[in-house]
Amino acid sequence: MLSDFKSHIAQNFRFLEGKKLLLAVSGGLDSMVLLDLFWKADANVSIAHCNFQLRGNESDVDANFIESFANQNQIPFFAERFDTHQFASDYKLSTQMAARELRYRWFAELAEQHGFDFILTAHHANDNLETFLINLSRGSGIDGLVGIPAQIDNVVRPLLGFSRNEIEAYAKTNRLEWREDSSNASTKYLRNQIRHQVVPALEAIDPAFLSAFLKTQSHLQQTQSMARDAAVLVYKQVARETHDEIHFNLEKLLRLPNYAAYLYHWLHEFGFTAWDDINDLTSGQSGKQVLSPRYRLVKDRDFLILSSLKDSNEIESFVIEKDQNQVNFPIKLSICKADGVSHVSNNTIFVDAQKIDFPLELRKWRNGDHFQPIGMNGQSKKVGKFFKDERFSILEKERAWLLCSGDRIVWIVGHRADERFKVQTTNPILKITLTQ
Amino acid sequence: MLSDFKSHIAQNFRFLEGKKLLLAVSGGLDSMVLLDLFWKADANVSIAHCNFQLRGNESDVDANFIESFANQNQIPFFAERFDTHQFASDYKLSTQMAARELRYRWFAELAEQHGFDFILTAHHANDNLETFLINLSRGSGIDGLVGIPAQIDNVVRPLLGFSRNEIEAYAKTNRLEWREDSSNASTKYLRNQIRHQVVPALEAIDPAFLSAFLKTQSHLQQTQSMARDAAVLVYKQVARETHDEIHFNLEKLLRLPNYAAYLYHWLHEFGFTAWDDINDLTSGQSGKQVLSPRYRLVKDRDFLILSSLKDSNEIESFVIEKDQNQVNFPIKLSICKADGVSHVSNNTIFVDAQKIDFPLELRKWRNGDHFQPIGMNGQSKKVGKFFKDERFSILEKERAWLLCSGDRIVWIVGHRADERFKVQTTNPILKITLTQ
Numbered sequence: 001m002l003s004d005f006k007s008h009i010a011q012n013f014r015f016l017e018g019k020k021l022l023l024a025v026s027g028g029l030d031s032m033v034l035l036d037l038f039w040k041a042d043a044n045v046s047i048a049h050c051n052f053q054l055r056g057n058e059s060d061v062d063a064n065f066i067e068s069f070a071n072q073n074q075i076p077f078f079a080e081r082f083d084t085h086q087f088a089s090d091y092k093l094s095t096q097m098a099a100r101e102l103r104y105r106w107f108a109e110l111a112e113q114h115g116f117d118f119i120l121t122a123h124h125a126n127d128n129l130e131t132f133l134i135n136l137s138r139g140s141g142i143d144g145l146v147g148i149p150a151q152i153d154n155v156v157r158p159l160l161g162f163s164r165n166e167i168e169a170y171a172k173t174n175r176l177e178w179r180e181d182s183s184n185a186s187t188k189y190l191r192n193q194i195r196h197q198v199v200p201a202l203e204a205i206d207p208a209f210l211s212a213f214l215k216t217q218s219h220l221q222q223t224q225s226m227a228r229d230a231a232v233l234v235y236k237q238v239a240r241e242t243h244d245e246i247h248f249n250l251e252k253l254l255r256l257p258n259y260a261a262y263l264y265h266w267l268h269e270f271g272f273t274a275w276d277d278i279n280d281l282t283s284g285q286s287g288k289q290v291l292s293p294r295y296r297l298v299k300d301r302d303f304l305i306l307s308s309l310k311d312s313n314e315i316e317s318f319v320i321e322k323d324q325n326q327v328n329f330p331i332k333l334s335i336c337k338a339d340g341v342s343h344v345s346n347n348t349i350f351v352d353a354q355k356i357d358f359p360l361e362l363r364k365w366r367n368g369d370h371f372q373p374i375g376m377n378g379q380s381k382k383v384g385k386f387f388k389d390e391r392f393s394i395l396e397k398e399r400a401w402l403l404c405s406g407d408r409i410v411w412i413v414g415h416r417a418d419e420r421f422k423v424q425t426t427n428p429i430l431k432i433t434l435t436q
Numbered sequence: 437m438l439s440d441f442k443s444h445i446a447q448n449f450r451f452l453e454g455k456k457l458l459l460a461v462s463g464g465l466d467s468m469v470l471l472d473l474f475w476k477a478d479a480n481v482s483i484a485h486c487n488f489q490l491r492g493n494e495s496d497v498d499a500n501f502i503e504s505f506a507n508q509n510q511i512p513f514f515a516e517r518f519d520t521h522q523f524a525s526d527y528k529l530s531t532q533m534a535a536r537e538l539r540y541r542w543f544a545e546l547a548e549q550h551g552f553d554f555i556l557t558a559h560h561a562n563d564n565l566e567t568f569l570i571n572l573s574r575g576s577g578i579d580g581l582v583g584i585p586a587q588i589d590n591v592v593r594p595l596l597g598f599s600r601n602e603i604e605a606y607a608k609t610n611r612l613e614w615r616e617d618s619s620n621a622s623t624k625y626l627r628n629q630i631r632h633q634v635v636p637a638l639e640a641i642d643p644a645f646l647s648a649f650l651k652t653q654s655h656l657q658q659t660q661s662m663a664r665d666a667a668v669l670v671y672k673q674v675a676r677e678t679h680d681e682i683h684f685n686l687e688k689l690l691r692l693p694n695y696a697a698y699l700y701h702w703l704h705e706f707g708f709t710a711w712d713d714i715n716d717l718t719s720g721q722s723g724k725q726v727l728s729p730r731y732r733l734v735k736d737r738d739f740l741i742l743s744s745l746k747d748s749n750e751i752e753s754f755v756i757e758k759d760q761n762q763v764n765f766p767i768k769l770s771i772c773k774a775d776g777v778s779h780v781s782n783n784t785i786f787v788d789a790q791k792i793d794f795p796l797e798l799r800k801w802r803n804g805d806h807f808q809p810i811g812m813n814g815q816s817k818k819v820g821k822f823f824k825d826e827r828f829s830i831l832e833k834e835r836a837w838l839l840c841s842g843d844r845i846v847w848i849v850g851h852r853a854d855e856r857f858k859v860q861t862t863n864p865i866l867k868i869t870l871t872q
Contacts (some may be wrong), residue, residue: 041764137642139651142659190641198637205629206573215575222697223578223663229694258665261658 005162008051012150013158016192019117022047022078024103024112025201027066030122032178033167034159039075046076048110048119051097052084055181063181069177080106092330104155105332106231109435123148123157126164126199129213133194146221155269160279167391231265238262243384248304250282270295270306271397294398308398320403329435330362331401331413335386338431341423346414347435351421353428356405362413363402371409372419383409386416403432441598443472443605448586449594455553457481458514458546460539463502466558468614468748469603474556482512484555486544488520488535491617498615505613516542527765540591541768559593560602562635565649569630582657599646628817644742658788667701674698679820682830684740690718692832705831706731706742710850720865730834744834756839758794766798767837767849767870774867777870778861782850783871787857792841801838807845808855819845822852839868 009016021038025031025047038045047070051063063079069078080412088098107119128147135144150160159167171178202209234256240247248266253259264277266382271292272278278290283300287297291309292364299303320335327333341350369383387397411417425431445452457474459465462564474481487499499515504512516862524534543555564583571580586596595603607614638645670692676683684702689695699714707728708714714726717735725734727745733743756763756771763769777786805819823833839847847853850870859865 088663110759136652137638137645137648139655140647141652141655145632145652145656161555161687193641195638198634201634201637202569202573204633209573211572212575216572216577216581219575219577220581222694222700223659223695226666226697226701227693229657229664229670230662256665260660264658266663322857 003025005033005166006041009037009041009158012161012280014382015154016043016118016156016158019044020108020115022048022114022116022119024050024107025066025118026050026122026181027062027069027179029123029171029178030124031168032166032176034120034122034172036171036174036176037158039073044076046108046114046116048097049077049079050099050103050106051081052102053081054084054095054099060368065177078110081105105435107155112343112435113434117154118259119155120156122159124159124162124164124167125210125214126195128160128217129199129210129282130191130194132217133198134190134212137190142220142224142227143182145217146224147217149221150272159360161214173304187255198218225381227265231262234262235266239266241394243388244308244397246306246394247277248306250299250302250304252281253304267292267297267306272297306394308394317361317363320358320362327362333403334433334435336431338429341429348431348433349417350423351410351417351430351432352423353430354424355421355427356430361404363404365397365400365402365412369409371404371416372410374417374419374422376419377414378419385410386412390415441469441602443478443595445473445477448597449592452554452556452592452594454477455480456551458543458550458552458555458671459797460484460486460555460557461502461776462486462544463498463505463615464558464617465607465614466560466595466600466603468612469607470556470558471510472607472610472612473594476508478658481762482514482550482552484543485513485515486514486535486539486542487517488538489517490520490531490535494745501613501615520540521779523550541871543591545770545869548779550843550867550872552778553590555591557591557593558595560595560598560603561646561650562631564596564653565635565646566627566630568649568653570626575625578656578660578663581653582660583653585657593846597650604699631742658857667698669704670698675702677830679824680744680830680833682742684742686718686738689740702735703728708733744829744830753797753799756794756796756798769839769849769869770869771866774865777865783869784869785847786864787846787853788859789866789870790860790864791857792866793844794848797840798837799840801833801848805838805845807848807852810853810855810858812855815856819848822848826851 016038021043023031023035023038023045025035025303026049035045035047047068049063050405051059067077067079074201081253082099082102084095084098084102087093087102088095091098091101093101110116111119132145132147138144148157148160149155170176190195194361203380204210224373238249238252240249248263253262258281259282260275263282264275267278271294272290273292274290279296281288281290281297281304284299286299288298294309296307296309298307316330318327318330320333325335327335338350338352343348365383365387367384370380371386372378372380373386383402388398392400401413402409402417405421408420409418410421411432453475457479459467459471459474459481461471462485471481471483483502485499487495489495491725503513503515505511518535518538520531520534522536523538527534527537529537533713546552547555568581568583576581584593584596586593588757606612625726642648673690674688675684676685684699689698692698695718696711696715699718700711703714707730708726709728710726716734717724717733717740720735722735722737725732727733730745732743732745734743752766754766756769761770761771772788776784780786801819801823803820806816807819807822808816808823809816819838822837830834836851837849838845839849841857844855844856846857847868
């Protein structure tokens, strides 16, 4: 493992140089080291601190600690209080999942609003080892074992190559201050049990265990990427997509000794879990089927046919009122007034406030839907045709949301705005952002 | 985990019914349970016991224990004493590797000589978990994590779905006797440290850890099989084989975001280890190269070209004397007189003893070698052409051994015999078997 933090970061994260960075800082050991490294290197840093209100007064003390640090050192500071328990209960998430969801949504919003190029978090090698062991205890597949990558989109984790011990040594050498999270010391949580009982046993056997583990994890990442390639290449050989079905050619499929692996890979994202039944289906009678909550897999002579259970007339629909500037469900949108049009993207559109009629509606597409894609001179296009041209998979079509004003589509959310609501310079403007 | 051994075995190992089984029995807990299960089910069992002479008198007591069990119960019994330390030092193997090598070679010989259909060993789920953790501590890739499979060729492991605890409970319920291996109790070996320190810590966190782990391992086996498919499919797109080179098309290769994973997969069996250098080669100057002990990878304009370092005139050659009935290096052959021809296979040939001239020679092939493949009416064929027709990879060609009598090829070992040495009914017969 590298012990020289600065040269490691200079070597591997050169692309961060000169960029506007938002650092996620809890005030704990790891994030204070991250902050110290980048701040002392004269990087353009700002601090984002989440108060999840999970540890009563302690959470507030943490927030104050990092706020005064920021003020003393004149570092731009953002803080937000979250009602994590409420959010977890609203969305049926574990507390940890809720906190993660809230955190990354807010970081993305800050990045969007303030033009940060990258969001930096302080995850380190021990975090990945702990997650690996937790997922092992849950019977996870490779996706649960490969670890958090050093970069996903604009979220970067410069400390992933370092151990907790190395980070602690850095903090002591550089006389940093940090806040201890009292929940770390307890063995209340699975992660803490692994941290305090299993990992020390592994390191007692081999002090270089962590660094060997990182090597294993990088091998697994490669294997995962190859398995994904195989899934795509074999899918092309075996599957054919129609408007709203996927046909798997059984003769071709069953020629593969490991066809069950492919069926698992392709079908699990459609919510299937009854793998034995699906396996029986491959040799079963025509007409037999296996269901997932929203999909059906039917044996039809020489094919397995995947189709949606959704009645195409069923309307799943959500209303957005005039004074709402935040939508939390089924997707997260922020809606605010804007002075002008800037940073248009797939996830952000600007519409003429006078052209839309509240309440707006969020709904799924149906056959026959059409809109006027922006940039096509007002030409009308069927939504189904749009999906086809954009090579949407069946699942992507199912997941797409339409933002509608009356019976007109304003936005295929996250994909394409409609020409009819384009901003006229003199009119008030609404900025609508998909924040998840 | 299944606790009913008999129904599990009846369900999953039905193909063993009515077959002639050789059980590897050390006399320890696991193998005594294996023996009990199959013997009481009236299977056609014989016992093979290896005495590795690693624990002095204790090893002999084990051998006596299991021999008297066999005699009392009239079970056919085979035993062999091995000089494991000597073998390990001769072949530069660890003691454990040497013992494994000796054991499986001997089992294969017994199966060949006595017509056993399957060899059964008593590996269980904890063995796989321990191996997984050991390989994790060594930075292994997926091949080290997927575990021993329940079947490879004729070697079957019926207890893989059971834990050590379950096996022990079975032994106690059924009042079996077994011998404790005193080295099990010590923490001298890595495996024992893992068994006694790490696994209990994992099971303290979650009693169902082992069964979750088995699920993970079966997911990983699927991922491994898919990654191997990808390696083959992408190789077909990117590589072209000539007589003795492989040409990798760089333009196609570098289009893959994970090309390094493929290069690793294809090249590591050729002994390459300098992955950073290989990566540099992809963008380096024409003419640059990276070497492994026996191969060269050269950047040649738009290609990476893999070729052998072997001078084609270099002769790697080993002599077999007239009275030798065993060859241990570079491959393992047994040579004995035979009364007739039976069970001919890729690994066993019968030759006319009067047609061959000792000493025989084992050597690698060279350009220009030719032979008369059996079954082709004495037609002559170049060995290079034979390899090509049989779709040998470069590596397989390199690994092939020729058994020669003077300048005539008797056998492309493990692949094809020569017509000229075919048995004439009246002459004495030699049986030559490849035993590894």
